[in-house]
Amino acid sequence: MSAEIVQLVEQAGPYLATAVGAYGAAVFSRAESAAVDATANLGQRILQTVWRRCNEQCRAELETAIQDAAEAPEDADAAAAVRQQIKRALREDAELLAELARILPAVGETVTVTASGERSIAARTITTAVTGDHTTIRP
Template sequence: MSAEIVQLVEHAGPYLTMAVSAYGAAVLTRTQDAAAEATANVGQRILQAVWHRRNEQERAELAAAVQDAADAPDDEDAAAALRQQIKRALREDADLVDELTRLLPARSETVHVTASGERSIAAKTIGTAVTGDNATVQP
């Protein structure tokens, strides 16, 4: 499985969870206009995009995975089974990869900054930083 598909499904995970939590199994049949919130809407649109590209049997499998996830929102196995359905669809349809990539918001950069010790400073970017007593800053 390509790393791109794994990353795409990981990025989509919170949206899928929110959509299933908000709408349950009806997420596959709700109209897009009925979405009440942005995160659930993205998850719903992802699931509907996958749904519309599957055959009858694959739709039944996807619907079962959505129903399981909706029935047990805290069950990691149910969530993983749903993600597996999405991965399978993505492996089989390169156009779907492009479509879902466009649906997902751009990823934000995660930055971890740690300061340790007396008067230490931690920042991703910094202009002027002064530590110490009676410091003078010249422009």
């Protein structure tokens, strides 16, 4: 196994654990939530990215590992099984490794975001933000 895969999965570990803890087995079907912290949302994005690129067998194994980890949040072996499934998917899909590397913050990277004032928002990445009254968003 490449050192790059091991490093990426180690870096993703806390995000994955938080996402599984927050969402459980529904991690693949739920939308990101403003009520859940950024760590869980990033973990969910990682898991959903892997899920979309997996074949049926990979999906079934990942789903089982996540269900086990959600049912036993203190079980280090269950959390390791989720990481092992991610590693397996990364070994089988080189493009997935690059995609996840883009999602994860760089090692040692510190991001400071500040917002102040009425209706201010702050984020590292913003897809859509609406702060005005009576606003309609159309696709």
